[in-house]
Amino acid sequence: VVEARMNSMLVGRGYDGQPAIPPRIGIIMGSDSDLPVMKDASKILTMFGVPHEVRIVSAHRTPELMCSYAASARDRGLQLIIAGAGGMVASLTPLPVIGVPVRSSSLDGMDSLLSIVQMPRGVPVATVAINNATNAGLLAVRILGAGDPDLLARMSQYQEDTREEVLRKAEKLQS
Ligand code: RP5
Numbered sequence: 001v002v003e004a005r006m007n008s009m010l011v012g013r014g015y016d017g018q019p020a021i022p023p024r025i026g027i028i029m030g031s032d033s034d035l036p037v038m039k040d041a042s043k044i045l046t047m048f049g050v051p052h053e054v055r056i057v058s059a060h061r062t063p064e065l066m067c068s069y070a071a072s073a074r075d076r077g078l079q080l081i082i083a084g085a086g087g088m089v090a091s092l093t094p095l096p097v098i099g100v101p102v103r104s105s106s107l108d109g110m111d112s113l114l115s116i117v118q119m120p121r122g123v124p125v126a127t128v129a130i131n132n133a134t135n136a137g138l139l140a141v142r143i144l145g146a147g148d149p150d151l152l153a154r155m156s157q158y159q160e161d162t163r164e165e166v167l168r169k170a171e172k173l174q175s
Contacts, residue, residue, distance in 0.1 A: 022077045025052040025140055028069065029084030032056055034102045037131050038084040041100065044137025048154055050144065059088045067092055079144055082136045087116040087125030096143055098136045099125040 025045060029038045038054070045052045057066045070092035073081060080096045083089055087099035099116035103109030109130035117127045128135040138155075145152030 021051050023051045023053040024077070024079045024144060025050055025082060026069070026073055026078045026080075027052055027054045027082045027084070028057040028066075028089070029102070030056070030058040030060065030086050031104075033104055034084040037102050038082075038100065038133050040133040041082050041137035041140070044134055045140065048137075048141045048151065048158075050141060050151070057089075059086050080140050082133070082140055083116075083125070084133070085112050085116075087119055087123075087127070090119065090125045091123045097125045098139055098143075099127045100133045100136045101127065101130045103131050 027038055027041050027045075029035065035054075042052065042054055055069065057069050059066050066089060070081070070089035073089075073093045074095055078095060080098070081089055081093065082098045082100060084100045085102040085104065087097055090097040101109050101113035101116055103112070105111055113127070113130055116125055119125045126139060128139065138158075141151060141155055145155050
């Protein structure tokens with residue numbers, strides 16, 4: 001129900017054959033092994049009709065690419081970055097950065113969580129729960145929604161539909 005309604009609200013926002021509009025959000029990650037987690041952020045942004053790009057940008061393996069990506073993000077029209085398994089880009093862009101800790105090692109994601117949430121003063125990174133790229137997408141929609149009434153209206157509708165869906169499931173369980 002939620003996704004169907006969202007899709008019905010996307011007509012006219014580049015989703016009905018019109019030319020695609022430039023990305024507003026960049027979803028980046030250090031490796032393609034993060035993609036199974038980070039795809040959930042892309043699903044949310046697609047559901048809300050927020051054009052976005054998905055890139056493999058590693059602070060450890062391709063530091064120069066990470067630096068150029070972050071430094072050019074605002075001028076390319078991005079409004080926010082969702083960073084999987086790393087928040088270092090936050091020191092290279094004035095844009096809001098949402099960090100997604102990824103459970104990709106024997107340390108069960110704690111290594112990734114601490115590396116993101118413990119950023120030094122002056123380099124803020126909003127952090128969501130380990131592997132919770134869905135919440136990163138929803139938080140990104142809310143942040144952009146502060147300046148986009150249509151987007152915020154879709155967030156309100158999503159919340160209403162989600163509540164109804166939860167109540168329906170609860171009633172079904174109790175019946
Ligand atoms: C990080 O190291 C990546 O973002 C990934 O979470 C982890 C393992 O990378 P791979 O060895 O799977 O490429 O930099």
